[in-house]
Amino acid sequence: EVQLLESGGGLLQPGESLRLSCAASGFTFSSYAMTWVRQAPGKGLEWVSTIIGSGAGTYYADSVRGRFTISRDNSKNTLYLQVNRLRAEDTAVYYCAKVLIGWWFDYWGQGTLVTVSS
Amino acid sequence: EIVLAQSPATLSLSPGERATLSCRASQSVGSYLAWYQQKPGQAPRLLIYDASNRATGIPTRFSGSGSGTDFTLTISSLEPEDFAVYYCQHRANWPLTFGGGTTVEI
Numbered sequence: 596e597v598q599l600l601e602s603g604g605g606l607l608q609p610g611e612s613l614r615l616s617c618a619a620s621g622f623t624f625s626s627y628a629m630t631w632v633r634q635a636p637g638k639g640l641e642w643v644s645t646i647i648g649s650g651a652g653t654y655y656a657d658s659v660r661g662r663f664t665i666s667r668d669n670s671k672n673t674l675y676l677q678v679n680r681l682r683a684e685d686t687a688v689y690y691c692a693k694v695l696i697g698w699w700f701d702y703w704g705q706g707t708l709v710t711v712s713s
Numbered sequence: 714e715i716v717l718a719q720s721p722a723t724l725s726l727s728p729g730e731r732a733t734l735s736c737r738a739s740q741s742v743g744s745y746l747a748w749y750q751q752k753p754g755q756a757p758r759l760l761i762y763d764a765s766n767r768a769t770g771i772p773t774r775f776s777g778s779g780s781g782t783d784f785t786l787t788i789s790s791l792e793p794e795d796f797a798v799y800y801c802q803h804r805a806n807w808p809l810t811f812g813g814g815t816t817v818e819i
Binding site: 632639640641642645654655656657690695697698699700701703704705706 | 714745747749751755756757758759762763768769800802804807808809810811812813814
């Protein structure tokens with residue numbers, strides 16, 4: 596059974612940094628791209644970033660490029676999102692998801708909430 | 714960036730009725746479109762990918778159609794558990810984007 600468990604969210608002030616983690620199990624982690632999608636309170640879904648299985652290729656939304664860094668440790672079956680220079684508009688639930696061939700997201704974690712407020 | 718416009722914003726129907734949701738892309742995405750369902754407090758669930766392929770375990774009452782810029786998600790006969798928010802997503806190029814969502818309510 597595929598399981599994805601996010602962690603690392605919390606209440607932070609503007610300008611601060613944090614690292615989100617997503618522990619994966621139930622599939623061959625290194626064989627699949629992984630992605631982060633976020634959802635601001637009461638709003639729709641926003642794709643954030645995707646990393647291919649080897650970690651050699653990454654993609655970012657314009658709204659986060661230069662501030663967020665996606666990475667993975669295939670030896671630990673874990674996906675990461677380093678989030679720097681947080682802004683109020685980064686407040687959201689951050690979901691990690693497994694990527695089905697074709698850049699579709701077939702399994703999702705339950706999300707971790709990041710709140711940015713002074 | 715490809716913009717996906719979903720309509721209507723809200724669809725009010727009764728169990729047993731047919732639901733027709735629309736997703737229109739600002740430029741052609743070929744068949745590279747997916748649909749997701751999200752219930753309150755839950756993560757999204759993949760329903761349809763590549764415009765018309767049902768994901769694993771998705772009931773046959775869900776079907777997708779369309780290509781180019783106009784796509785439709787049809788729920789043939791609404792079950793109580795189908796009342797939720799539905800999002801479309803493209804993968805034609807980067808950045809990937811989602812539509813704003815359609816709420817199917819009772």
